[in-house]
Amino acid sequence: MRHHFLMGAAVAALLPAVAKAEDAPASQSDIVVTASPYAISRDETPTIVAKVDREKILRSGGASITDALADVPGIAATGFAAGASRPIIRGMDATRVRILEDGSSSSDVSDIGPDHGIPIDPLSAQSIEVVRGAATLRYGSQAIGGVVNVLNNRVPMTLPSQPLSGELTGSYDSVADTGQGSALMDGRAGNLAVHADGFYRNAGDYDIPHGTQQNSFFRGYGETAGASYFFGPSSDSHVGVAIMQYDAKYGIPSDSTYIDMRQTKVLTRSSFDVGSGLVRTLNIDGSYADYTHDEDEPDGTIDTTFRNKEYDGHAELLLGPLGPLRNTAIGVEIQHRKFSAIGEDSSYLFPTLTQSEAGYLFTELPLGDSLHLQASGRIEHVHVTGTPRSDIFTKTDYTPVSGAIGALFDASKAVKFGLTFSSTGRAPAMTELFARGGHDGPDTYETGDPNLRIERANSLEGTVRVNTGGLKFEGSAYSTWFHNYIYGDLTGRSCDDDGVCVDGLDEELKELNYRQQDAHFWGFEGEATYNVLKAAGGTLQARLLGDYTRAKLDDGGNVPRIPPYRYGGGLTWTAGQFDAGFLLLHAGRQNRFGAFDTPTPGYNELNAHVAVHPLKAYPGVELAVVGQNLTNDVQRDAAALNKADVVMPGRNIRLVLKVATF
Numbered sequence: 001m002r003h004h005f006l007m008g009a010a011v012a013a014l015l016p017a018v019a020k021a022e023d024a025p026a027s028q029s030d031i032v033v034t035a036s037p038y039a040i041s042r043d044e045t046p047t048i049v050a051k052v053d054r055e056k057i058l059r060s061g062g063a064s065i066t067d068a069l070a071d072v073p074g075i076a077a078t079g080f081a082a083g084a085s086r087p088i089i090r091g092m093d094a095t096r097v098r099i100l101e102d103g104s105s106s107s108d109v110s111d112i113g114p115d116h117g118i119p120i121d122p123l124s125a126q127s128i129e130v131v132r133g134a135a136t137l138r139y140g141s142q143a144i145g146g147v148v149n150v151l152n153n154r155v156p157m158t159l160p161s162q163p164l165s166g167e168l169t170g171s172y173d174s175v176a177d178t179g180q181g182s183a184l185m186d187g188r189a190g191n192l193a194v195h196a197d198g199f200y201r202n203a204g205d206y207d208i209p210h211g212t213q214q215n216s217f218f219r220g221y222g223e224t225a226g227a228s229y230f231f232g233p234s235s236d237s238h239v240g241v242a243i244m245q246y247d248a249k250y251g252i253p254s255d256s257t258y259i260d261m262r263q264t265k266v267l268t269r270s271s272f273d274v275g276s277g278l279v280r281t282l283n284i285d286g287s288y289a290d291y292t293h294d295e296d297e298p299d300g301t302i303d304t305t306f307r308n309k310e311y312d313g314h315a316e317l318l319l320g321p322l323g324p325l326r327n328t329a330i331g332v333e334i335q336h337r338k339f340s341a342i343g344e345d346s347s348y349l350f351p352t353l354t355q356s357e358a359g360y361l362f363t364e365l366p367l368g369d370s371l372h373l374q375a376s377g378r379i380e381h382v383h384v385t386g387t388p389r390s391d392i393f394t395k396t397d398y399t400p401v402s403g404a405i406g407a408l409f410d411a412s413k414a415v416k417f418g419l420t421f422s423s424t425g426r427a428p429a430m431t432e433l434f435a436r437g438g439h440d441g442p443d444t445y446e447t448g449d450p451n452l453r454i455e456r457a458n459s460l461e462g463t464v465r466v467n468t469g470g471l472k473f474e475g476s477a478y479s480t481w482f483h484n485y486i487y488g489d490l491t492g493r494s495c496d497d498d499g500v501c502v503d504g505l506d507e508e509l510k511e512l513n514y515r516q517q518d519a520h521f522w523g524f525e526g527e528a529t530y531n532v533l534k535a536a537g538g539t540l541q542a543r544l545l546g547d548y549t550r551a552k553l554d555d556g557g558n559v560p561r562i563p564p565y566r567y568g569g570g571l572t573w574t575a576g577q578f579d580a581g582f583l584l585l586h587a588g589r590q591n592r593f594g595a596f597d598t599p600t601p602g603y604n605e606l607n608a609h610v611a612v613h614p615l616k617a618y619p620g621v622e623l624a625v626v627g628q629n630l631t632n633d634v635q636r637d638a639a640a641l642n643k644a645d646v647v648m649p650g651r652n653i654r655l656v657l658k659v660a661t662f
Contacts (some may be wrong), residue, residue: 047463048465048476080441259441375405524548603635604633612624627652
């Protein structure tokens with residue numbers, strides 16, 4: 001009762017400010033910040049940038065950022081658990097997809113095992129950007145597949161226009177008897193901007209079409225406080241800091257264990273307006289995170305504790321026009337990551353240290369009114385230490401060099417073509433080098449190879465955009481040739497915890513060895529919207545989307561754990577205070593699976609929503625009803641190691657209330 005009273009009081013306090021929301025500035029949903037050192041629109045990049053806004057994040061629900069990206073073409077999820085699902089971009093995940101929070105590392109261990117979650121809850125996100133192409137080299141060689149950047153304004157980057165604004169949300173999901181809520185606040189006092197947010201989520205074991213998925217619960221909460229001080233003649237310069245806390249417990253559906261995760265993180269962001277000459281702005285960002293999770297038995301006994309302490313620092317100079325170059329950025333990045341595990345699974349990966357230093361360049365070159373180029377380059381030194389299965393402490397050093405160039409051609413006001421070539425080198429990750437034992441979460445016995453070489457991806461991508469007002473289309477076709485591609489290879493054998501392996505699957509753990517060979521990825525993705533009807537009463541819009549990825553190894557085999565093709569479409573009606581829509585997606589059967597894997601059946605998924613702003617005087621109040629997997633099809637994730645034991649959530653009815661002043 002006390003929580004209901006506090007929520008009601010908070011809503012009542014916000015309502016007067018909500019009435020002023022009509023005076024808020026226009027939406028900036030078309031502006032992206034990850035794709036360039038300079039804020040640009042999505043249509044100004046050679047590659048397609050995906051952006052998910054706050055409204056879609058709240059309607060999608062789920063404890064993972066991948067839930068908000070579920071219907072973005074080219075994006076899939078590892079789907080291992082409700083609390084552990086990492087984005088897959090064009091068949092690439094883990095060490096090939098960089099997860100960022102406001103441009104800095106997420107600083108977790110989700111790249112070490114698929115049962116490890118990302119300590120970023122979508123309830124705290126304002127938007128999520130997915131970027132590929134030349135700009136990804138600003139963020140490291142782990143971004144071969146792309147960058148997923150969660151933007152949450154925890155360190156304010158601009159002075160708010162209002163003294164105080166905020167948002168309260170609450171929602172309920174029927175599929176797991178889930179209750180969740182969030183609160184966001186931004187304000188200013190003179191030249192000081194402040195931010196605070198918090199969230200809470202409690203989900204039970206979720207329903208599946210023929211029962212309940214055991215041990216699939218999730219409970220989490222977090223809070224953040226941040227502030228920035230603005231100064232200088234134009235008040236564009238600022239220094240800011242935020243302190244974040246994240247805590248979660250979630251079950252591993254294919255096992256009886258659960259994970260107890262916590263992270264404390266400090267994020268700093270500073271920008272200094274240097275002047276109007278060649279050097280325009282100096283940006284300095286950094287983060288430090290102390291991450292820990294325990295892998296517990298049902299009675300609370302701790303099997304293993306994983307720890308990760310990580311520092312990620314960036315300094316970037318933004319330059320003005322330099323000859324034919326319009327915008328240029330020169331930057332450096334330093335990362336220091338210390339990982340350790342204590343307990344039963346500590347033999348899986350002994351303590352490791354990863355240190356990297358990098359320098360990069362990003363520039364834009366207009367060639368007339370219709371053609372402009374983006375180019376980037378990066379060189380980094382990576383030093384990794386650890387102890388492989390040989391029990392010999394090993395030091396490895398790599399110096400990957402990467403480069404990319406992209407061109408965007410405006411064929412007309414309505415049509416744009418893009419072409420991007422990149423050659424990216426990636427140093428092997430700690431798990432690929434030093435894994436040496438059993439990991440109970442994914443039920444694997446993994447062995448790394450300390451002699452692995454730099455992986456290189458040579459990629460060519462073409463894009464087309466059409467925007468006639470009523471019709472919008474964005475499509476990409478790509479091909480990536482890997483040299484020394486690193487992958488986890490199932491051998492068909494199984495092992496016990498002591499590493500005694502036999503042919504077949506009689507033992508508990510599947511043997512998985514990290515290997516290298518050349519590989520080829522290719523595919524396409526696209527999305528189109530068309531205004532079927534536009535009248536004074538509202539707009540009826542049709543949407544079509546699809547994606548396809550094919551990945552083969554040089555020996556003729558299939559790259560393991562690749563998501564299947566998808567296609568689908570739907571309709572949306574938008575009319576002032578009311579909008580509604582549906583989307584029907586078909587995920588194909590995955591018959592092209594890796595060695596010692598199995599096929600994955602296809603499925604159909606129908607999602608729908610109805611949303612209303614019931615109070616015209618308070619446009620920031622929204623009520624929504626969302627239906628997910630209304631077909632109640634059995635869904636298994638082709639990219640998940642535990643797909644034989646885990647079915648994705650069944651039919652869900654989601655109720656959402658939002659009260660916002662912005």
